[in-house]
Amino acid sequence: MRKTTDRDTAGGTGGPARERLLVIGGDAAGMSAASQARRRRGAGELEILVVERGHHVSYSACGIPYYVGGVVDELDKLIARTPAEFRERDIDVMMRTEAVEIDLDRGRVRVRDLDGGGERWEPYDHLMIATGAVPTRPRLPGADAKGVHGVQILDDGVAIRRAVVDDGARRAVVVGGGYIGLEMAEAMVMRGLEVSLVDLADQPMQTLDPDMGALVADAIRDVGVQLHLGEPVEGFDTSPDGRVTAVRTGSRTLPADIVVLGLGVKPASGLARDAGIEVGPTGGIVTDRRMRTRTERVWAAGDCVESRHLVSGGPVAIPLGTHANKQGRVAGINLGGGYATFPGVAGTAVSKICRVEVARTGLSEREAAAAGFETLSAVVKSTTRAGYHPGATEMRTKLIVERRTGRLLGAQIVGEENAAKRVDGLAIALWNGMTVEEMTGLDLGYAPPFAPTWDPVLIAARKAAEAVERDMRERPGE
Amino acid sequence: MRKTTDRDTAGGTGGPARERLLVIGGDAAGMSAASQARRRRGAGELEILVVERGHHVSYSACGIPYYVGGVVDELDKLIARTPAEFRERDIDVMMRTEAVEIDLDRGRVRVRDLDGGGERWEPYDHLMIATGAVPTRPRLPGADAKGVHGVQILDDGVAIRRAVVDDGARRAVVVGGGYIGLEMAEAMVMRGLEVSLVDLADQPMQTLDPDMGALVADAIRDVGVQLHLGEPVEGFDTSPDGRVTAVRTGSRTLPADIVVLGLGVKPASGLARDAGIEVGPTGGIVTDRRMRTRTERVWAAGDCVESRHLVSGGPVAIPLGTHANKQGRVAGINLGGGYATFPGVAGTAVSKICRVEVARTGLSEREAAAAGFETLSAVVKSTTRAGYHPGATEMRTKLIVERRTGRLLGAQIVGEENAAKRVDGLAIALWNGMTVEEMTGLDLGYAPPFAPTWDPVLIAARKAAEAVERDMRERPGE
Numbered sequence: 001m002r003k004t005t006d007r008d009t010a011g012g013t014g015g016p017a018r019e020r021l022l023v024i025g026g027d028a029a030g031m032s033a034a035s036q037a038r039r040r041r042g043a044g045e046l047e048i049l050v051v052e053r054g055h056h057v058s059y060s061a062c063g064i065p066y067y068v069g070g071v072v073d074e075l076d077k078l079i080a081r082t083p084a085e086f087r088e089r090d091i092d093v094m095m096r097t098e099a100v101e102i103d104l105d106r107g108r109v110r111v112r113d114l115d116g117g118g119e120r121w122e123p124y125d126h127l128m129i130a131t132g133a134v135p136t137r138p139r140l141p142g143a144d145a146k147g148v149h150g151v152q153i154l155d156d157g158v159a160i161r162r163a164v165v166d167d168g169a170r171r172a173v174v175v176g177g178g179y180i181g182l183e184m185a186e187a188m189v190m191r192g193l194e195v196s197l198v199d200l201a202d203q204p205m206q207t208l209d210p211d212m213g214a215l216v217a218d219a220i221r222d223v224g225v226q227l228h229l230g231e232p233v234e235g236f237d238t239s240p241d242g243r244v245t246a247v248r249t250g251s252r253t254l255p256a257d258i259v260v261l262g263l264g265v266k267p268a269s270g271l272a273r274d275a276g277i278e279v280g281p282t283g284g285i286v287t288d289r290r291m292r293t294r295t296e297r298v299w300a301a302g303d304c305v306e307s308r309h310l311v312s313g314g315p316v317a318i319p320l321g322t323h324a325n326k327q328g329r330v331a332g333i334n335l336g337g338g339y340a341t342f343p344g345v346a347g348t349a350v351s352k353i354c355r356v357e358v359a360r361t362g363l364s365e366r367e368a369a370a371a372g373f374e375t376l377s378a379v380v381k382s383t384t385r386a387g388y389h390p391g392a393t394e395m396r397t398k399l400i401v402e403r404r405t406g407r408l409l410g411a412q413i414v415g416e417e418n419a420a421k422r423v424d425g426l427a428i429a430l431w432n433g434m435t436v437e438e439m440t441g442l443d444l445g446y447a448p449p450f451a452p453t454w455d456p457v458l459i460a461a462r463k464a465a466e467a468v469e470r471d472m473r474e475r476p477g478e
Numbered sequence: 479m480r481k482t483t484d485r486d487t488a489g490g491t492g493g494p495a496r497e498r499l500l501v502i503g504g505d506a507a508g509m510s511a512a513s514q515a516r517r518r519r520g521a522g523e524l525e526i527l528v529v530e531r532g533h534h535v536s537y538s539a540c541g542i543p544y545y546v547g548g549v550v551d552e553l554d555k556l557i558a559r560t561p562a563e564f565r566e567r568d569i570d571v572m573m574r575t576e577a578v579e580i581d582l583d584r585g586r587v588r589v590r591d592l593d594g595g596g597e598r599w600e601p602y603d604h605l606m607i608a609t610g611a612v613p614t615r616p617r618l619p620g621a622d623a624k625g626v627h628g629v630q631i632l633d634d635g636v637a638i639r640r641a642v643v644d645d646g647a648r649r650a651v652v653v654g655g656g657y658i659g660l661e662m663a664e665a666m667v668m669r670g671l672e673v674s675l676v677d678l679a680d681q682p683m684q685t686l687d688p689d690m691g692a693l694v695a696d697a698i699r700d701v702g703v704q705l706h707l708g709e710p711v712e713g714f715d716t717s718p719d720g721r722v723t724a725v726r727t728g729s730r731t732l733p734a735d736i737v738v739l740g741l742g743v744k745p746a747s748g749l750a751r752d753a754g755i756e757v758g759p760t761g762g763i764v765t766d767r768r769m770r771t772r773t774e775r776v777w778a779a780g781d782c783v784e785s786r787h788l789v790s791g792g793p794v795a796i797p798l799g800t801h802a803n804k805q806g807r808v809a810g811i812n813l814g815g816g817y818a819t820f821p822g823v824a825g826t827a828v829s830k831i832c833r834v835e836v837a838r839t840g841l842s843e844r845e846a847a848a849a850g851f852e853t854l855s856a857v858v859k860s861t862t863r864a865g866y867h868p869g870a871t872e873m874r875t876k877l878i879v880e881r882r883t884g885r886l887l888g889a890q891i892v893g894e895e896n897a898a899k900r901v902d903g904l905a906i907a908l909w910n911g912m913t914v915e916e917m918t919g920l921d922l923g924y925a926p927p928f929a930p931t932w933d934p935v936l937i938a939a940r941k942a943a944e945a946v947e948r949d950m951r952e953r954p955g956e
Contacts, residue, residue, distance in 0.1 A: 028931065063866060063926050077866035179925075310921075321931045322924035343919045350923035359923055388541060388555035421896065424903040424922045424935070431920060432910035441821040442909060443788075444902045445828035445837055446800035447657075448541050453506065453799045457902070 019046050021335060022109055022124035024099040024271070026052030027059060027153075028321050029302025029328035030130030031081070034091045036332025043090035046336075049122065050091060051111050053098035056154045057083055062321050064157035065180070068164060069187030078154060102127070102275035104295060126297050126335055129272055129285060130328060133265035133303035133319045138175070142236025147244040148259040151180050160184075160260065164191050169257035172196070173247040174225075175233050177204030179351045181262020182216070185225045186353055188260075196226040196254050197262075198233055198247060205358065207349065208412050209365050211379065212358075212398055215414040219356035228252070267304045267317050282306040284317035289341035291331035299335060301327035301342075308344035311362045311409055311430060312371035318345050347410070348427045350420045357395075357420035361427040362410030365400055374403045376471055378436075378463035382456040384418040386448035395419035397460040399426075399436060404477045406435040406468040411460075418450075422457055436464040497524050499813060500587055500602035502577040502749070504530030505537060505631075506799050507780025507806035508608030509559070512569045514810025521568035524814075527600065528569060529589050531576035534632045535561055540799050542635035543658070546642060547665030556632065580605065580753035582773060604775050604813055607750055607763060608806065611743035611781035611797045616653070620714025625722035626737045629658050638662075638738065642669050647735035650674070651725040652703075653711050655682030657829045659740020660694070663703045664831055666738070674704040674732050675740075676711055676725060683836065685827065686890050687843045689857065690876055693892040697834035706730070745782045745795050760784040762795035767819035769809035777813065779805035786822035789840045789887055789908060790849035796823050825888075826905045828898045835873075835898035839905040840888030843878055852881045854949055856941035860934040862896040864926035873897040875938040877904075877914060882955045884913040884946040889938075896928075900935055914942040 021037055023030045034048050050057070056079055063078040072078065083093040094111070100119070101110040108121045135150025137143050149160050163169045172188045174181045177199035188195045197204070197220070203213035204220060204227070221227055231249040236259065239245050247254045267284040278286045278294040284306030287293050291301050302324035306315045326342055333340040348361040368375045377400045385392040395415025402409055411426035413419055429439055439461035446453060454462075499515055501508045512526050528535070534557055541556040550556065561571040572589070578597070579588040586601045613628025615621045627638050641647045650666045652659045655677035666673045675682070675698070681691035682698060682705070699705055709727040714737065717723050725732045745762040756764045756772040762784025765771050769779050780802035784793045804820055811818040826839040846853045855878045863870040873893025880887055889904035891897055907917055917939035924931060932940075 072866050325931050346921035348921040350925045350928050352927040388550050425906050428903050428906040443824035443826040447828045449830040450828050453803050
């Protein structure tokens with residue numbers, strides 16, 4: 001810790017008083033922070049208390065669709081560590097305990113026992129906010145009815161699996177065609193349900209450009225999901241006992257035993273905002289590179305914060321377990337007296353819908369335009385392996401580049417086996433500000449089982465470089 | 479073309495005389511160069527003649543093991559384009575025609591008709607040397623016997639397949655445990671042969687560090703190949719009609735119906751050297767970034783040239799189809815009046831031996847030491863997918879970093895499905911001079927079917943960064 005506060009005595013000259021780190025939220029960010037802080041500061045020096053409102057800590061929310069679909073059979077497999085395991089490492093965890101108010105002046109948090117019902121104040125010397133995100137719910141009648149599920153915490157996964165497997169739901173409607181919506185749609189198809197997916201947009205996967213999103217739409221239709229695109233949801237019908245029975249769109253009524261919301265999530269920053277901790281334009285808590293908020297002694301990490309996008313330079317809130325883990329680790333190292341930074345995000349994401357692999361990084365064309373870039377793009381169709389090698393499948397790679405400079409701004413991949421993870425190389429290329437011309441020379445792994453002589457990434461770079469050159473010839477740059 | 483030579487009239491003021499590009503060698507480098515030059519300069523302006531000593535042009539030599547093993551059934555599948563297809567694009571190809579002398583003073587090449595037997599001189603205005611490489615043969619009695627095969631051109635693949643499939647070879651000995659040796663050993667196991675592999679070194683795959691090479695040794699033993707490591711080959715027994723019958727090592731005599739040499743290849747630079755064209759310490763022809771040799775009007779590309787290693791800074795000769803294609807393309811663009819450069823190589827390579835995927839990039843520990851680096855390393859064992867996701871397999875990732883700076887110098891991967899191509903991201907990271915500390919923040923694709931929350935690359939970067947930090951504490955840097 002920096003030695004700028006009176007209360008932070010860890011760096012003082014006398015024997016340090018035992019400090020207390022209070023962590024709100026026990027998933028990836030919170031527990032990573034707690035673990036890293038503990039590695040650096042023993043229990044005699046730093047007390048660590050985690051409050052978690054759910055039934056689980058340290059789990060993989062990203063695994064929920066696989067648990068619902070039966071790809072993963074036991075809930076325990078999604079849980080990296082139990083509260084008991086953390087307690088063995090001198091990290092105290094209070095389950096079913098919700099933080100309801102932060103009192104910055106007195107350095108304490110009011111918590112509520114969700115099962116017992118009581119409330120009390122817990123003091124802190126250092127506060128770590130890792131409250132995650134909340135699923136976006138449409139402001140429509142019936143949106144809070146029984147049977148309408150968000151997908152955020154492990155308890156959501158348990159509830160959906162119970163509805164789908166044990167309670168015999170037959171018809172499901174997914175509202176929203178992002179990653180989670182598509183993965184949940186596929187999971188429920190695997191369970192034998194009739195699944196419809198409704199999205200206001202003309203394509204699923206809005207994080208892709210429309211041409212690439214259309215490929216994903218084809219794939220999800222092939223799985224057997226009924227797609228209703230360009231249709232706003234107007235309401236939810238409910239039974240007298242308050243259960244959802246149908247989803248009404250502008251064009252139709254879709255009977256539903258279960259509704260899954262895939263409308264994205266919002267940073268759960270209300271608690272911080274109410275306390276006066278700065279929240280940014282994305283709704284995420286503002287932190288510096290070390291994951292410190294603008295408020296003394298308060299740190300934040302995970303889905304509740306906003307990050308800097310390394311290509312646009314602007315703030316973004318991207319809820320993703322891998323960021324939460326990294327940010328939590330960074331916060332924990334700094335809380336433990338070390339130095340670490342979280343540089344920002346590149347917007348990388350991958351997903352698998354049945355056989356189809358989808359990946360993206362950087363900015364889409366729309367995002368690039370919003371950030372003020374003029375762009376060019378190249379889309380190439382090629383194979384994942386040498387064309388003659390068994391198992392070679394077709395993949396589409398799209399690169400989005402800045403005019404004139406030829407700098408790589410974004411990339412998207414839609415393909416099958418062995419396609420999507422190529423996005424890592426593209427993410428590292430744009431992280432380093434490479435131009436597509438430079439990328440044509442990259443030394444990527446080549447052997448027939450892994451790539452054609454020209455890897456799809458290289459072919460795409462060549463085509464994009466040609467587009468930049470053509471644009472220079474044909475259109476004035478200055 | 480630069481306008482520095484009298485004979486180069488393309489940039490002159492009058493109507494240009496028709497020039498002639500003579501290409502020696504019709505595989506990846508030569509045909510890429512020819513194609514790119516043709517795209518930029520029509521047949522009325524530039525005549526293009528390719529001489530090729532073999533029976534095929536534009537083929538995938540890397541596919542030979544798959545053709546021998548039966549993974550690829552037809553030879554035609556390994557051939558990207560036939561001579562007839564090139565002729566349609568006004569690229570003249572003379573098959574079974576070997577260049578035997580370059581006369582720089584008069585701008586001509588003496589060629590021999592390998593079937594007809596005659597010789598003649600072919601003039602050139604621009605000469606492209608793409609003579610490839612020749613398999614290293616031990617200077618031992620019997621090394622040139624019938625039944626001892628190198629693996630370099632497609633004709634070698636045809637001969638080996640004939641021996642293995644049609645002529646009923648039962649016992650094979652592979653000499654040398656590099657990529658080609660291992661891939662050929664596996665291919666012959668697939669054909670039901672008893673296969674032994676002899677290598678002077680204590681581990682196969684010398685391009686890996688010993689700890690990683692040992693994992694490959696285990697894998698190749700599991701396939702059923704008898705490994706005899708640390709054994710020098712001392713000679714080859716032959717029958718009275720000059721066929722190989724056994725391989726003698728320091729410790730044993732291995733009966734053999736067929737012997738495959740996997741001792742690597744050397745740049746086929748003799749023709750150039752004899753003409754006085756500069757050849758470097760690796761035995762490869764020296765070129766600049768545009769693939770021009772030090773000799774006016776002479777270009778070179780592919781396995782016959784040496785390249786700059788982007789990490790060591792030194793010259794290397796790395797025979798690989800992907801480099802040959804890139805270099806040929808660069809030469810052809812420049813020959814056609816454009817501008818393109820080949821920046822160098824990072825030493826990236828991938829291979830698959832049965833289920834085991836192997837990858838490397840940058841420098842091994844030994845190579846790094848030879849280049850004057852002091853290094854640290856980290857090896858991590860992790861899974862290719864989220865641990866709970868079906869199909870998750872174990873992979874080992876090793877990073878080699880420079881002391882103090884923490885700059886990534888090299889990486890090695892041994893694993894199973896979906897492991898090896900992660901080397902691309904590592905290759906791009908070291909291409910850009912990233913430190914492992916910087917790499918810990920990289921935004922790589924995460925979803926359960928593709929990676930654990932912490933991708934193996936990130937875990938390895940963290941461990942390597944810790945090693946750098948520990949080294950700083952414990953050992954003086956200055």
